[in-house]
Amino acid sequence: MSNPxxxxxxxxxxxxxxxxxxxxxxxxxxxxxxxxxxxxRMLQQLEQRWRPAxxxxxxxxxxxxxxxxxxxxxxxxxxxxxxxxxxQLEPIGAYLSxxxxxxxxxxxxxxxxxIATLSARAVERGMDVLIATGDKDxxxxxxxRVGMVALSKSEEKIGxxxxxxxxxxxxxxxxxxxxxxxxxxxxxxxxxxVGPKTASRWLLQYGSLEKLLERRAEIGNPRFRxxxxxxxxxxxxxxxxxxxxxxxxxxFDGAAWRVRPSDPSVLLRFYEKxxxxxxxxxxxxxxxxxxxxxxxxxxx
Numbered sequence: 001m002s003n004p005x006x007x008x009x010x011x012x013x014x015x016x017x018x019x020x021x022x023x024x025x026x027x028x029x030x031x032x033x034x035x036x037x038x039x040x041r042m043l044q045q046l047e048q049r050w051r052p053a054x055x056x057x058x059x060x061x062x063x064x065x066x067x068x069x070x071x072x073x074x075x076x077x078x079x080x081x082x083x084x085x086x087x088q089l090e091p092i093g094a095y096l097s098x099x100x101x102x103x104x105x106x107x108x109x110x111x112x113x114x115i116a117t118l119s120a121r122a123v124e125r126g127m128d129v130l131i132a133t134g135d136k137d138x139x140x141x142x143x144x145r146v147g148m149v150a151l152s153k154s155e156e157k158i159g160x161x162x163x164x165x166x167x168x169x170x171x172x173x174x175x176x177x178x179x180x181x182x183x184x185x186x187x188x189x190x191x192x193x194v195g196p197k198t199a200s201r202w203l204l205q206y207g208s209l210e211k212l213l214e215r216r217a218e219i220g221n222p223r224f225r226x227x228x229x230x231x232x233x234x235x236x237x238x239x240x241x242x243x244x245x246x247x248x249x250x251x252f253d254g255a256a257w258r259v260r261p262s263d264p265s266v267l268l269r270f271y272e273k274x275x276x277x278x279x280x281x282x283x284x285x286x287x288x289x290x291x292x293x294x295x296x297x298x299x300x
Contacts, residue, residue, distance in 0.1 A: 003145075006122040006257075007052035008115045010133035010151075011059035011103065015039050015092060017134065017151045019085045027275035032084040036091050037276055043101070046132055046154050047259070054127065054257045057096060058114050059105040070237055077187045091274060098270040099262045106250060112137055116244035119146050121252045130157070137183070137242060139163045140174040168200025176209035179238035188241055191231045193223060209235060 018038025025034035148158040180199035182190025219225040271280035
């Protein structure tokens with residue numbers, strides 16, 4: 001990436017991953033700190049590896065009304081956020097402030113759509129974009145200027161070739177591919193019996209979902225042909241559910257999102273307050289060894 005890099009972090013994906021990756025970690029008073037610690041280390045590793053000029057952590061702001069109108073059961077299967085994780089959201093926000101990093105939550109909008117919108121605007125401003133997430137829905141954004149890193153493997157960049165390897169289709173066909181297969185994570189049903197390999201084979205053969213539907217009579221397998229016949233409305237609805245918006249009215253605040261050196265004294269106070277000793281220790285001034293720093297004026 002030769003242009004300035006804008007790092008967009010999927011906030012809730014990051015905190016959930018940190019919460020489950022570090023089972024137990026608490027402050028001395030019993031407050032859970034596992035998600036907080038894991039989130040901090042994740043951001044530090046991303047910054048050290050990719051050296052972004054701009055950085056923003058984007059959090060979900062709710063489910064959009066238009067998606068809920070199309071599918072009332074959208075994401076309905078997801079359990080509530082565990083209370084020990086919920087209790088760490090405020091400290092995570094406090095860390096971002098202490099580190100001089102920005103977070104953003106747009107009420108009524110999912111983080112994916114905010115990320116898609118800001119990615120497009122960053123590219124227009126001459127930036128390259130790197131999205132840190134574990135969500136395959138965001139594969140649709142990848143192109144020569146927009147890449148992705150998995151939160152579990154932040155040292156490896158995911159580009160169009162990797163999307164093709166993982167899904168069997170290029171980024172431009174990811175929405176069509178998901179519309180056929182469905183997405184159990186988001187509680188979106190696909191066509192019965194149509195798996196990822198069948199969906200990718202069809203899309204590569206016909207070029208798009210719409211062309212596949214137009215030529216569905218050519219499908220040799222009667223069961224698959226019947227599934228396409230009866231499921232046309234379902235897959236077209238799925239396209240509208242899964243296609244990310246790139247036109248949200250979100251202000252692009254490059255000045256606020258520029259990465260600047262953190263103030264070590266502010267970070268140290270925060271780490272000590274949260275009993276994150278392994279993070280606080282490197283920020284403390286080194287204590288002189290015994291005998292050092294003492295002036296000997298001799299006897300007299």
